[in-house]
Amino acid sequence: MPVPPTLLEPDLLAADPAGLADVGRLVTEITREAAGALRRRTGPLPAQTPRQLAALVDRQLPDGPIPRHGGGREAVLALARAYAAGTVDLADPRAAAHLQPPSLSVAAAADVLASVFNAxxxxxxxxxxxxxxxxxxxxxxxxxxxxxxxxxxxxxxxxxxxxxxxxxxxxxxxxxxxxxxxxxxxxxxxxxxxxxxxxxxxxxxxxxxxxxxxxxxxxxxxxxxxxxxxxxxxxxxxxxxxxxxxxxxxxxxxxxxxxxxxxxxxxxxxxxxxxxxxxxxxxxxxxxxxxxxxxxxxxxxxxxxxxxxxxxxxxxxxxxxxxxxxxxxxxxxxxxxxxxxxxxxxxxxxxxxxxxxxxxxxxxxxxxADALKVAATFLALGREGVGAMLDACHDLALHAARSVAAHPRLELTTEPVLTTVVFRYRPRTTTDPATVDAINGALRRRLLREGSALIGRTETEGAVQLKLTLLNPQARTSDIEEMLAAVDAAGAAEEEAHHV
Ligand SMILES: Cc1ncc(COP(=O)(O)O)c(C=O)c1O
The missing domain is CATH 3.40.640.10 (Type I PLP-dependent aspartate aminotransferase-like (Major domain))
Structure with a gap:
């Protein structure tokens, strides 16, 4: 019987004692590489256009993700570095676009166990x-x-x-x-x-x-x-x-x-x-x-x-x-x-x-076995611990709404109920609805391109709106202020770009 190649020494299978030890080592190395790449980041998104990112991935994976021959441990670590550099960083307090929270470390760790045993x-x-x-x-x-x-x-x-x-x-x-x-x-x-x-x-x-x-x-x-x-x-x-x-x-x-x-x-x-x-x-x-x-x-x-x-x-x-x-x-x-x-x-x-x-x-x-990570989370933090995180995000939303309402260039669309804040940038130089929409859409993309803040977008009664979906319980009110300042600056830049 042919023996499968054990490129990830010493063991190929996760759920035997030697394999489990190797999972531990590999996870340690992967997370170390990822942490290094994370430290070099400047925002929740890579400061790249979609086209630049696609070209980078092509260079990093010249034979694609299913090459004929494997590159062993080093290939995995290189992927971990590239991934941590190029993916969304939801733990960045300026990531506030979608109903997509930063995951908890306890849940992520317990999820490894679900993968190991593959029940x-x-x-x-x-x-x-x-x-x-x-x-x-x-x-x-x-x-x-x-x-x-x-x-x-x-x-x-x-x-x-x-x-x-x-x-x-x-x-x-x-x-x-x-x-x-x-x-x-x-x-x-x-x-x-x-x-x-x-x-x-x-x-x-x-x-x-x-x-x-x-x-x-x-x-x-x-x-x-x-x-x-x-x-x-x-x-x-x-x-x-x-x-x-x-x-x-x-x-x-x-x-x-x-x-x-x-x-x-x-x-x-x-x-x-x-x-x-x-x-x-x-x-x-x-x-x-x-x-x-x-x-x-x-x-x-x-x-x-x-x-x-x-x-x-x-x-x-x-x-x-x-x-x-x-x-x-x-x-x-x-x-x-x-x-x-x-x-x-x-x-x-x-x-x-x-x-x-x-x-x-x-x-x-x-x-x-998705219940494993959920149970681990609640066993570690209790319902009160998880509830306190929602309370913290709710507080942030209330703060953000007050700041938006007080801001000369921003307009609050509605009071927050949970953790989202819907608002609009009000250009200095135009009130034309189509141009205001275009500027709001473009300013969000400008922030995406810069990678500096990840905010959401939606529409109310046909008008483009901006949205903060606040799900980072460790974010501070100063992070909110920073995001709103970034929206203001990007709005001004787009007004100029739109020649209004
Ligand atoms: C109210 C509501 N229902 C359902 C969904 C869909 O959830 P999922 O993305 O997990 O399929 C969403 C996603 O944002 C939602 O906001």
Missing amino acids: SVDTWDSGPYAVELERRLITALTDLAGYGPAAGGVLTPGGSASNLQALLIARDTALRPGRDVRAVGLSGLTVRPVLYCSELAHFSMARAAALLGLGEDAVRPVAADEHHRMRPEELDRALRTRAADELPIAVVATAGTTDYGSIDPMPQLAAIARDHGIRLHVDAAYGGGALFSARLRPLLDGIELADSITIDLHKTAWQPAAASALLLRDRAGFTTTTGLRVAYLNPEDDGEAGYDGLLGHSLQTTRR
Whole structure:
């Protein structure tokens, strides 16, 4: 039998004692190289255009990432240096563009262990401890959400995936018992399944509707109020005036809209959904972190009334992606869609004997032990530790909003709710809407190019807006001031470049 090349001495396989020691050595060396490269950085992004970066990667990897012959340890260390120099540095306090937090060191380290053992939670025998950890993590989250003992849930690769599975369950629950959608598909339906969410809901709703065969136009957007929260009376009206052949499968409330962090009025929406006999799903991908904060938890009042909840621990619990959770008030919901038995994985008699994994809960088969990093984080820091990080980011957002409001060239679009601040640069020399938009867009790209500050961009009522998504609990108010000064300077430079 040919022996595989052991270029990474002394051992090739991670999870035997010698291999584990080698993982330790290699991780030490990789992180040392990465730290060296990080120290030479000047901002959250490399100061390069996309084209310059692509040319650099071509030079660094002349034979691409799958060369015929390997370069051993040195090739790995070179990659670590290049990666740390060229990727985004989310721990830089001037990284504030997306709902993408810097990951916690404890979580990143525990994640190495998940990679080492490579357990999977689909079957009991492919990852027994990981299966037990995920079960307990889900129970802890459903308890925090205020669900009872019938609750269940599953970890997924992201908020989009959690929302997709929630709507899959909603679709199949609404269409039963008339037909088994799983077996026969949607053709021949005499009803048109539809769902209702705020006009500010995440685009993953529309994508899920398309993937579920309902079409994107099955999503009925409901108007939001001046605080960016779905108007309950508009939802009620939409439900009452719907066409006779439309079958509502779900109302979706957003607890933390992507741009504004606004939280739909869950108690009112739950009451309307209940009156109409429709499931309520809460997309708390962003706001779900408030479960860990005594101060912000009241924002989630009413979340326990939902039939299902999406929470992204890779957003407001500082986990390395991926770590999203879909929680169900009644775990029996799984059987409508994915409660699946496969002869080679989880046969009935194994299940009866207690050898069940989590295959029947998930849309995936092989599935990483993501509960490990999450459990390690909370065991190390406690809920209060994680909640305090959200509080710190909330404080930063309040500070940033005050600074923006007081700034002569910046205009606050709306008061922050969680950790985002939406605003606009107001040029000195023009009020023409198209030019103001162009300058705001260009100033953000200028900052990207310089690599000095990473801020977000969005649009409100057709106007380009800038956004700080503050998820660095170690950032200081002086970092906020520095970012706003950078926006001001880049705005002035763009005004000049636009000849206005
Ligand atoms: C409200 C909301 N829902 C869902 C998602 C999708 O999450 P993911 O990127 O993990 O798929 C996001 C992402 O920002 C979000 O803000």
